[in-house]
Amino acid sequence: MAEEKKEPWLNQMALATVILAVCATLSTFKGGSYSTASVINQTLASDQWAFYQAKSTKQHLYALQVEQLKLQEMTLPAKEKIQSAYSQKIADYEEQVKRYGLEKKDIESKARSLEDQRDDAQSHGKPFGVAVMFLQVAILLNSISGLMKAKRVWWSSIPVGLIGLIFFANGFLGFF
Numbered sequence: 001m002a003e004e005k006k007e008p009w010l011n012q013m014a015l016a017t018v019i020l021a022v023c024a025t026l027s028t029f030k031g032g033s034y035s036t037a038s039v040i041n042q043t044l045a046s047d048q049w050a051f052y053q054a055k056s057t058k059q060h061l062y063a064l065q066v067e068q069l070k071l072q073e074m075t076l077p078a079k080e081k082i083q084s085a086y087s088q089k090i091a092d093y094e095e096q097v098k099r100y101g102l103e104k105k106d107i108e109s110k111a112r113s114l115e116d117q118r119d120d121a122q123s124h125g126k127p128f129g130v131a132v133m134f135l136q137v138a139i140l141l142n143s144i145s146g147l148m149k150a151k152r153v154w155w156s157s158i159p160v161g162l163i164g165l166i167f168f169a170n171g172f173l174g175f176f
Contacts, residue, residue: 010146013154017142020161023168024135030171031128034121041118048111052104059100066093128171134164 073086141157144150170176 007149007151009151009154010149013142013146016154016158016161017139017146020135020139020142020164023165024132024139027128027131027135027164027168027171031125031132034125034128034171038118038121038125041114041121045111045114045118048107048114052107052111055100055104055107059097059104062093062096062100066090066097069093123174124171127167127174131164131167131171134160134167138164 069086069090073083073090076082076086138157138161141153141160145152145154145157
């Protein structure tokens, strides 16, 4: 049986397939990593917003209590000891209202930071997902061209693979 002569383009096609497969594997891992980061940051941001809401509720309760005490204070006889106690309690509650306001600002800042991290992870994760699709199609076309020894099929896989590589690079660099 005579040995078949191997065409030189088959070596190039095999090397291209290996490169595409490596990039597809890396895209899968990086896309999964960014997806996980996105979900985790969304959960953490939701926790912060729930904490923010709890602080808002407490702040509102103290503000209502301040208003109620001020109204009660107005109806009291002008006894210095009683009015002093009311004034002290009102001042304490107003301080609590201010404290909750400051705490809410910190919580909001943390929540927004986590949302920014989530958005960043999503913006990096999406291109990796698209890259995997194009790279897998290019690998499939390379396999078909190698089996059929059809150079035209291999040439058709090159633009598909390049698109996949562009999305792969975009996942890292975020240039579009």
